[in-house]
Amino acid sequence: MSSPAGWYPDPGGQRGAFRYWNGSTWSAQLSSSASAPPPSTGLGQPSSNAPQFGQYGYQPGMGYAPQPAKKRNTGLWIGIAVGVLVIALIAYGVFRLASQGGLNGGGGNAGGNSTTNPCPVNTASMAPIQHTNDGRVHGGLLSYPMLGSPWGPPQPDTRVPFGRDVREQVVTVEASYAPGNSWVASVLVGELAAGDGFFSPQEGSEIVVKCLIGAFYGNAQVGREDKVSKATTVGGKDAWLVETHLTFDIKNLKTKGETAIVLIVATSTDASSLFYASIPDTSPQFMQPARDAMAALTVGN
Numbered sequence: 001m002s003s004p005a006g007w008y009p010d011p012g013g014q015r016g017a018f019r020y021w022n023g024s025t026w027s028a029q030l031s032s033s034a035s036a037p038p039p040s041t042g043l044g045q046p047s048s049n050a051p052q053f054g055q056y057g058y059q060p061g062m063g064y065a066p067q068p069a070k071k072r073n074t075g076l077w078i079g080i081a082v083g084v085l086v087i088a089l090i091a092y093g094v095f096r097l098a099s100q101g102g103l104n105g106g107g108g109n110a111g112g113n114s115t116t117n118p119c120p121v122n123t124a125s126m127a128p129i130q131h132t133n134d135g136r137v138h139g140g141l142l143s144y145p146m147l148g149s150p151w152g153p154p155q156p157d158t159r160v161p162f163g164r165d166v167r168e169q170v171v172t173v174e175a176s177y178a179p180g181n182s183w184v185a186s187v188l189v190g191e192l193a194a195g196d197g198f199f200s201p202q203e204g205s206e207i208v209v210k211c212l213i214g215a216f217y218g219n220a221q222v223g224r225e226d227k228v229s230k231a232t233t234v235g236g237k238d239a240w241l242v243e244t245h246l247t248f249d250i251k252n253l254k255t256k257g258e259t260a261i262v263l264i265v266a267t268s269t270d271a272s273s274l275f276y277a278s279i280p281d282t283s284p285q286f287m288q289p290a291r292d293a294m295a296a297l298t299v300g301n
């Protein structure tokens with residue numbers, strides 16, 4: 001049974017801050033008062049005079065039911081304690097998810113060189129989204145023209161820990177470099193499942209890049225060099241683009257580096273969509289098709 005709408009102690013754990021629960025999702029805005037009127041702008045960006053939410057990947061369905069805010073000081077401390085417990089439970093669940101394997105590794109142990117794994121939990125039980133059959137590859141509220149051979153046909157992918165409704169095209173670069181593992185060039189679109197949509201596109205891009213480093217490269221140490229990090233727009237929607245070069249050394253894998261392109265688009269007031277491409281250094285011929293797909297992105301279902 002869902003908790004009633006109202007202001008509750010911020011589940012991100014910020015002292016003295018309250019976040020509005022509308023019965024199904026959390027607001028972007030924070031308030032210093034539990035008696036403030038409901039936010040008028042819904043799940044948009046945080047207001048400039050509000051404290052900034054600092055804990056990524058919070059999902060209300062992870063065992064936390066918000067409790068009404070107390071006017072006494074003891075209620076605030078109870079709320080803070082619950083928030084800390086929720087974050088610990090989420091971290092444990094994320095670790096269990098990430099340990100199931102990465103996107104390129106196809107089933108290896110996750111880890112990378114991150115001391116904490118920020119990947120939010122994938123909502124595998126989400127009902128399928130019906131998209132227009134128009135020869136484009138749809139995921140979330142983004143689509144791009146289908147890439148031709150040697151790219152494979154679009155396939156759903158449930159391994160992406162930060163996304164849902166994901167559709168992906170890949171080209172195998174190194175087949176069976178380890179038992180059950182192949183390395184690929186990939187392009188995908190999907191809905192970003194983190195944070196109930198109340199992060200900015202820039203914050204979302206950092207969530208995804210950290211998740212890539214922490215989950216997609218087994219136990220290899222991963223070097224990162226950002227080439228592009230900038231605001232942009234897609235279909236009139238605010239977006240943030242990150243292009244970074246990652247280096248690694250994985251046993252039996254000839255590929256030692258690749259370019260990752262991450263584009264987060266605020267496709268609606270309460271959700272963001274994701275374009276992601278990974279192009280190994282050993283296959284630079286696949287970079288231009290990936291860039292062409294990104295340039296041709298449109299917003300819609």
